Amino acid sequence: MSPSPDKPARRGGRLALWVTGGALVVIGGAYVAGYALAGDNTPRNAAVAGVAIGGLSSEAAVEKLRSELGPRLDRELTVTAGEHTLQTTAAELGLAIDYPATVANAGAGRSWNPAHIVTVLTGGGEQQPVVTRDQAKLTAAVAGLGEKADTKPVDADLSVKGTVVVRSEAKPGVTVQQPQTADALAEGFATTTTVAAVVAQVDPEVTTAEADQVAEKIGKPALASPITVETGSSGSFQLTPAMIAAALSFEPADGTLKATLDGDKLTKAAAKPIKALGLKQPKDADITIAKGKPKIIPSVDGIGLDPDAVSKAALGVLEKPSGRSITVKATTQKPAFTTDDAKKLGVKEITGKFTTYYPGSAYRVNNIGKAARMVNGTLLKPGETFSMNAALGKRTAAAGWMAGGGIEGGKIKTLQGGGISQATTTTFNAIFFAGLEDIYHKPHSLYFSRYPVGREATLDWVSVDMKFRNDSPYGVVLQAWTTGKVGQTGSVTVRVWSTKRYTIKATTPVRSNYRGPGPTQYDSSPGCVPQSAMSGFDVRFKRLFYEGKKLVKSEPFFWRYNSLTPVVCGKKP
Numbered sequence: 001m002s003p004s005p006d007k008p009a010r011r012g013g014r015l016a017l018w019v020t021g022g023a024l025v026v027i028g029g030a031y032v033a034g035y036a037l038a039g040d041n042t043p044r045n046a047a048v049a050g051v052a053i054g055g056l057s058s059e060a061a062v063e064k065l066r067s068e069l070g071p072r073l074d075r076e077l078t079v080t081a082g083e084h085t086l087q088t089t090a091a092e093l094g095l096a097i098d099y100p101a102t103v104a105n106a107g108a109g110r111s112w113n114p115a116h117i118v119t120v121l122t123g124g125g126e127q128q129p130v131v132t133r134d135q136a137k138l139t140a141a142v143a144g145l146g147e148k149a150d151t152k153p154v155d156a157d158l159s160v161k162g163t164v165v166v167r168s169e170a171k172p173g174v175t176v177q178q179p180q181t182a183d184a185l186a187e188g189f190a191t192t193t194t195v196a197a198v199v200a201q202v203d204p205e206v207t208t209a210e211a212d213q214v215a216e217k218i219g220k221p222a223l224a225s226p227i228t229v230e231t232g233s234s235g236s237f238q239l240t241p242a243m244i245a246a247a248l249s250f251e252p253a254d255g256t257l258k259a260t261l262d263g264d265k266l267t268k269a270a271a272k273p274i275k276a277l278g279l280k281q282p283k284d285a286d287i288t289i290a291k292g293k294p295k296i297i298p299s300v301d302g303i304g305l306d307p308d309a310v311s312k313a314a315l316g317v318l319e320k321p322s323g324r325s326i327t328v329k330a331t332t333q334k335p336a337f338t339t340d341d342a343k344k345l346g347v348k349e350i351t352g353k354f355t356t357y358y359p360g361s362a363y364r365v366n367n368i369g370k371a372a373r374m375v376n377g378t379l380l381k382p383g384e385t386f387s388m389n390a391a392l393g394k395r396t397a398a399a400g401w402m403a404g405g406g407i408e409g410g411k412i413k414t415l416q417g418g419g420i421s422q423a424t425t426t427t428f429n430a431i432f433f434a435g436l437e438d439i440y441h442k443p444h445s446l447y448f449s450r451y452p453v454g455r456e457a458t459l460d461w462v463s464v465d466m467k468f469r470n471d472s473p474y475g476v477v478l479q480a481w482t483t484g485k486v487g488q489t490g491s492v493t494v495r496v497w498s499t500k501r502y503t504i505k506a507t508t509p510v511r512s513n514y515r516g517p518g519p520t521q522y523d524s525s526p527g528c529v530p531q532s533a534m535s536g537f538d539v540r541f542k543r544l545f546y547e548g549k550k551l552v553k554s555e556p557f558f559w560r561y562n563s564l565t566p567v568v569c570g571k572k573p
Contacts, residue, residue: 043107048127049190053106061103069097069129072190079185081149081176081197086141090189093141094134097190101130131186138182145197146176153204156211158219158250158257163241165219167211173202205255214250214257221321222248222259227314228325231305237273239266239314247311261315263307279304282335285342287379289479294347294497296339304333345381345475352434352496352504356426357450360488363404364419368492370400371423372480375494379477380470385439386431386478388424388459388466395420395461417461424466425456427480427494431468433504434496435545436476438555439467446534447561453509454539454559474499502553503546513538518565528569536563 042061046054051068053061073096079086090096106127153173159166180198188195227239247266250257267274282302288295305328313326358364374392395401395417404418421444428441432455441457442464448456457466470476477497484490515536538560545553 094137155206261311263311354429430494534564
């Protein structure tokens with residue numbers, strides 16, 4: 001029997017199947033082997049922030065990154081923003097590294113995906129670490145840098161120097177872009193020790209070019225020629241370029257500079273030609289003490305030029321370089337302090353008073369009397385401050401002050417205006433018992449028995465003043481006078497008139513820490529002033545404030561008096 005014609009064909013088919021099946025087995029084996037070889041390793045060429053982790057297991061890669069990147073969290077990190085820097089660390093910024101997530105992100109981990117297996121065995125590359133943030137810490141740190149580094153833009157400006165308008169250039173500002181800077185820190189700390197903050201420029205509202213235009217259009221013609229002011233029947237006068245310059249300024253407005261004229265400054269600069277018009281100036285009210293009681297001197301309306309009207313009219317022709325003329329009618333002018341204002345101050349009674357006595361030497365009679373006259377009649381509105389130096393002025397012979405005994409450098413010397421501490425002390429005690437606020441006073445360095453111990457005040461034009469503030473809601477008027485003449489014991493009295501708020505008492509002064517004088521010194525110099533021995537001591541007392549019988553406030557005082565070494569003029573025997 002002959003063989004079937006299809007049998008060879010069946011044998012060929014079986015061979016093909018065997019070959020294909022074998023190839024699949026081989027490939028499958030290689031696939032399985034590749035999976036096994038890849039395991040959970042990181043890709044062959046993987047690295048994170050410069051740290052090679054290729055071929056390591058996930059666990060080994062995590063440990064290596066922790067070991068090498070961990071210290072970078074605590075190393076010094078410099079954050080720059082222009083000229084400003086912040087020295088910190090990543091840890092202080094609230095930054096940390098998620099090591100397992102970083103390794104996973106680098107490609108580690110088991111997978112049957114052929115692409116993954118190939119990548120593990122042959123691929124990989126540089127990766128950034130996965131960073132976690134403590135947002136509160138990071139935001140606070142970046143905000144602090146912004147506070148230091150942010151600069152506001154500077155507008156171009158116009159100012160007046162003499163009769164010339166001078167321009168200053170605009171300058172842009174800088175602001176730290178905080179969210180972007182936070183991102184830069186998170187991205188950069190692992191690979192560098194210096195990170196630049198992300199900053200943005202802030203443009204000024206008024207540019208240099210805009211300021212130049214205003215200077216040319218307004219500034220230059222504003223000071224080019226005088227402005228004639230017509231007042232009607234009262235005549236006319238001129239505002240010279242110098243007068244205009246005294247009141248001219250430029251203010252930012254809507255991206256440009258706006259010229260302004262200060263009416264008060266303008267009329268003050270033109271005071272002389274305005275006075276020549278013969279207009280009646282307003283007169284403020286005043287409060288004096290007459291026949292033992294306060295008296296209001298009524299205010300008087302005036303006829304004058306409204307400063308705001310003058311400035312408004314002048315602004316209207318400011319851009320015109322020549323031939324400028326304006327009309328401003330004289331009108332009734334109210335005083336700054338009216339009769340009604342004076343009535344509302346409530347000056348009605350004595351709230352504090354004090355008297356001290358002094359030997360009748362010529363310089364004391366002159367100087368203390370002059371000081372009393374200059375203090376007398378002082379009116380202080382609520383909140384105003386009194387300065388003894390401001391009231392008396394510099395003590396010079398030309399001003400009528402005589403030379404007399406005073407203390408300088410802890411020694412008794414002859415000084416211009418000697419004796420005025422008597423008036424200062426008396427004024428201080430009057431305001432002390434009036435319950436007014438003591439801003440500053442300084443007792444003498446040496447104690448003199450004619451003054452209340454601790455409760456006295458000296459004066460020096462250069463370095464020592466006596467100041468108090470009217471901290472009441474009422475007006476305060478000072479009344480001062482002297483008695484006596486040369487050769488007789490004199491006195492100086494100061495009264496404070498207002499509305500009484502407190503009854504003031506002073507506790508008995510307590511002396512302590514006595515210090516004796518040094519040994520006698522002999523001085524044969526021409527300017528020698530003999531001085532007696534004096535002991536030094538400390539003193540404490542309090543000012544007590546009563547409302548009725550209730551103590552509402554207590555104010556402590558302390559002073560340390562020096563001792564005085566005796567001086568004999570002449571040679572030591």
